[in-house]
Amino acid sequence: MKKIQIDAKEMISLMMLFELGTSMMSIPGRDAGKDAWIAILIATGLGALLFLCYGSLHRHFPDLLMTQYCKVLLGKTAGSVLAFLYIVFFLYGGARDLRDTGILIADRTLQHTPLTIVCVLMIGLVMYVMHLGIEVAGRTGLMLLFLLLLLGCATNIMILLSGIVHMSNIFPIAQHGWQPIWEVVYSQALMLPYGEMVTFAMILPTLKKSYRANGVGITAVLLGGAILSFVTLSNVVVLGEDVFKRATYPLLSMISKVEISDFVDRVDVIGVMTVIIFDFFKIFIFYYAAVKAAEDVLRVSYHKLILPFGLIMLVSCVLMTQGYQEHLATGEFVLKWMFPVFAVFFPFLLLMVSWLKKIRNKKRKGYAS
Amino acid sequence: MHLEKGSERSAVTFKWRIWVLSLVGLLVMPLLSGCWDSVELNQRAVVAAIGIDADGESDYEVSLQIIVADEIAGAKARGNTPVVLYQQKGSNLFQVIRKASQKIPRVVSLAHARIVVFGEKLARRGIGDTLDYLERAAEPRLTMKMLVARGETAKNVLASMTAIGRIPANDISGKLEASQRMYAGDYAVSLDDVIRSMSNKGSGPVLTGVEVEGNLEQAHLKANVDSILPEAIVSIKGMGVFQKDRLIQWLDDDQALGLSMVNNKVKSAETALSCGKKGEIIGIETLYSKTHVHSLIEQGKPVFVINLEQTGTIQEAECSIDLKSPEVMYSLQKQWGEETKKVITSTVKEVQRSRSDVLGLGHALEKSHPEQWKKLSPEWNRYFAESTVRVQVTSVLKHTQSRTNPYSKGESN
Numbered sequence: 001m002k003k004i005q006i007d008a009k010e011m012i013s014l015m016m017l018f019e020l021g022t023s024m025m026s027i028p029g030r031d032a033g034k035d036a037w038i039a040i041l042i043a044t045g046l047g048a049l050l051f052l053c054y055g056s057l058h059r060h061f062p063d064l065l066m067t068q069y070c071k072v073l074l075g076k077t078a079g080s081v082l083a084f085l086y087i088v089f090f091l092y093g094g095a096r097d098l099r100d101t102g103i104l105i106a107d108r109t110l111q112h113t114p115l116t117i118v119c120v121l122m123i124g125l126v127m128y129v130m131h132l133g134i135e136v137a138g139r140t141g142l143m144l145l146f147l148l149l150l151l152g153c154a155t156n157i158m159i160l161l162s163g164i165v166h167m168s169n170i171f172p173i174a175q176h177g178w179q180p181i182w183e184v185v186y187s188q189a190l191m192l193p194y195g196e197m198v199t200f201a202m203i204l205p206t207l208k209k210s211y212r213a214n215g216v217g218i219t220a221v222l223l224g225g226a227i228l229s230f231v232t233l234s235n236v237v238v239l240g241e242d243v244f245k246r247a248t249y250p251l252l253s254m255i256s257k258v259e260i261s262d263f264v265d266r267v268d269v270i271g272v273m274t275v276i277i278f279d280f281f282k283i284f285i286f287y288y289a290a291v292k293a294a295e296d297v298l299r300v301s302y303h304k305l306i307l308p309f310g311l312i313m314l315v316s317c318v319l320m321t322q323g324y325q326e327h328l329a330t331g332e333f334v335l336k337w338m339f340p341v342f343a344v345f346f347p348f349l350l351l352m353v354s355w356l357k358k359i360r361n362k363k364r365k366g367y368a369s
Numbered sequence: 370m371h372l373e374k375g376s377e378r379s380a381v382t383f384k385w386r387i388w389v390l391s392l393v394g395l396l397v398m399p400l401l402s403g404c405w406d407s408v409e410l411n412q413r414a415v416v417a418a419i420g421i422d423a424d425g426e427s428d429y430e431v432s433l434q435i436i437v438a439d440e441i442a443g444a445k446a447r448g449n450t451p452v453v454l455y456q457q458k459g460s461n462l463f464q465v466i467r468k469a470s471q472k473i474p475r476v477v478s479l480a481h482a483r484i485v486v487f488g489e490k491l492a493r494r495g496i497g498d499t500l501d502y503l504e505r506a507a508e509p510r511l512t513m514k515m516l517v518a519r520g521e522t523a524k525n526v527l528a529s530m531t532a533i534g535r536i537p538a539n540d541i542s543g544k545l546e547a548s549q550r551m552y553a554g555d556y557a558v559s560l561d562d563v564i565r566s567m568s569n570k571g572s573g574p575v576l577t578g579v580e581v582e583g584n585l586e587q588a589h590l591k592a593n594v595d596s597i598l599p600e601a602i603v604s605i606k607g608m609g610v611f612q613k614d615r616l617i618q619w620l621d622d623d624q625a626l627g628l629s630m631v632n633n634k635v636k637s638a639e640t641a642l643s644c645g646k647k648g649e650i651i652g653i654e655t656l657y658s659k660t661h662v663h664s665l666i667e668q669g670k671p672v673f674v675i676n677l678e679q680t681g682t683i684q685e686a687e688c689s690i691d692l693k694s695p696e697v698m699y700s701l702q703k704q705w706g707e708e709t710k711k712v713i714t715s716t717v718k719e720v721q722r723s724r725s726d727v728l729g730l731g732h733a734l735e736k737s738h739p740e741q742w743k744k745l746s747p748e749w750n751r752y753f754a755e756s757t758v759r760v761q762v763t764s765v766l767k768h769t770q771s772r773t774n775p776y777s778k779g780e781s782n
Contacts, residue, residue: 110406
């Protein structure tokens with residue numbers, strides 16, 4: 001069988017799509033008000049460090065998936081349990097993002113359409129891409145990211161031309177001190193796009209061997225972070241701190257303000273489309289990671305897992321919460337208590353173990369010779 | 370033989386594929402029927418303007434100016450009025466708009482509303498409770514322009530037939546844009562501008578004024594536009610200063626111009642300088658105007674410096690004056706600067722009297738002296754009214770249009 005391989009460009013675009021999906025619409029660190037963009041920049045720096053951890057694990061085991069080296073490092077039983085936990089984590093992440101998209105569409109634009117229908121359509125599409133495989137997703141991702149960046153540039157130009165940019169909205173910087181900024185870095189901004197990048201530990205082995213995973217990952221993290229920070233900044237500059245904090249989707253509120261002398265207006269559809277495409281890839285990547293992990297742990301073939309896992313995600317997405325507020329509250333809890341465990345604690349544990357093993361192996365070799 | 374077997378298998382998979390495809394097609398077919406939320410264009414009543422008036426102590430009377438699509442589109446036109454004004458009363462905005470469907474045969478759609486007009490009575494009572502629905506609902510836009518009907522109900526303003534724009538809402542919004550661009554004695558204020566300034570401490574929004582000049586009885590009739598000389602005409606007039614959500618004062622002409630200058634809304638403006646002894650005038654057009662507000666602390670009290678730079682051109686010279694000479698131009702520049710200073714000072718005085726910081730001085734203080742702001746902001750109304758404001762103007766006259774000196778009026782040189 002031909003080995004599945006992804007180009008560096010495609011990997012970077014998948015990572016950026018993953019990073020910007022959902023975080024673009026809900027803006028992590030929004031509680032810091034007009035300083036959210038600084039919080040995001042700081043989180044991006046820390047996120048790059050975090051990725052170094054995943055990347056170096058990958059360097060130790062270039063051909064193994066995360067679930068596979070769990071078993072190598074922690075032994076068969078403990079490794080399998082951890083791998084199983086990660087399946088649940090990936091599925092939960094995917095279901096959450098599916099719900100995020102569902103909420104955006106069902107609660108905002110199609111208010112009388114059942115959420116289930118919206119989610120069925122979305123997951124159906126993701127399942128189709130799952131069926132085609134990650135190489136197709138990579139190529140599509142590259143193309144769509146390019147399109148979205150173009151649209152993003154166009155939107156920014158339109159915003160500038162509409163004359164709705166008020167730079168004074170971001171001053172004074174850090175008015176309430178740096179304390180609230182650091183708080184949101186920890187509680188929201190770090191985990192939402194960057195902690196979730198642990199998912200790529202399941203995908204990095206498909207990267208062509210001629211590229212270095214760390215370089216690719218950090219490029220993507222920094223680029224994505226810069227874009228996210230810029231989007232946040234432009235939200236504040238256009239909407240002002242008060243509306244920015246209170247808007248359910250600041251990005252959409254911002255875009256709805258575009259109006260160039262009766263000629264270009266009502267371009268909201270660009271915003272909705274952008275958000276949906278980003279979310280699509282995020283759901284896909286969680287889904288793919290879950291299926292890959294399960295393929296390894298449960299020893300069932302990839303294609304047989306697509307349907308059941310899709311159904312699990314669909315059902316849990318629909319039953320997850322009653323409404324938006326509950327969804328957000330759960331999200332906050334999860335970002336604070338669950339994500340750090342999966343995104344920071346376990347990977348660092350694995351990294352420590354792999355270092356210890358390496359040192360021990362060296363010593364042994366030393367004795368033998 | 371081997372080959373035959375192969376082709377047989379491919380035939381089977383081909384058949385299977387057709388079955389699967391048609392099954393998928395059947396499953397997808399219900400989607401074609403449309404979704405739960407579809408409202409076709411011909412089922413929509415497009416609202417062009419929303420008028421909100423006070424009804425009793427706490428209720429509202431809302432007027433929805435709805436476009437009669439057939440009249441606008443042409444072919445099916447019956448020669449009726451291009452818009453209809455529907456009215457409904459109720460205790461809150463959402464209720465009223467939903468209740469209005471008892472009178473409107475289609476689904477009310479606010480997505481294309483361009484202006485919101487408040488009656489003066491309501492504006493004096495407080496507009497705060499009406500804003501949340503406009504901001505929260507998915508359909509209305511943040512870019513809607515907010516106006517106050519001067520001494521009038523919003524209903525009367527929206528019930529006036531207009532000649533150039535067939536849809537009165539577009540006509541009003543066009544007048545507002547034009548006068549903002551040509552005259553600067555008023556400027557458009559959008560919904561989110563209003564909401565932002567509501568949250569500023571010791572401040573409030575400013576809303577544009579609009580009124581009906583002439584015969585109100587005739588304004589709503591089609592006869593109003595049948596005449597070259599309309600009986601009634603809707604016109605933009607001045608800016609209303611709010612404290613929190615209550616209208617407290619109107620600024621007109623020069624004072625409104627001063628407000629535009631301080632808030633950096635001037636694209637082009639007109640100034641009249643006196644010249645000569647017989648009350649002759651030199652008319653100056655502002656081509657560029659930019660204001661910076663700085664704050665200083667002097668003896669523990671905030672002092673504000675409004676720094677304005679402007680360039681202009683001479684559009685009219687009634688008196689005989691040597692416009693070729695640079696010295697004359699310098700003195701005109703100086704005179705223009707003094708005049709502008711006077712305009713701004715009178716605006717500042719007037720606004721300080723109203724105790725509502727619509728000039729954004731508080732924001733300037735917050736930016737440069739956050740500590741001081743923290744101390745003063747709870748009672749900013751009072752401190753704003755008492756603070757010293759200095760005005761500095763730098764003016765440059767660029768040119769004199771197509772003539773140098775004004776024509777000779779036969780006076781002896």
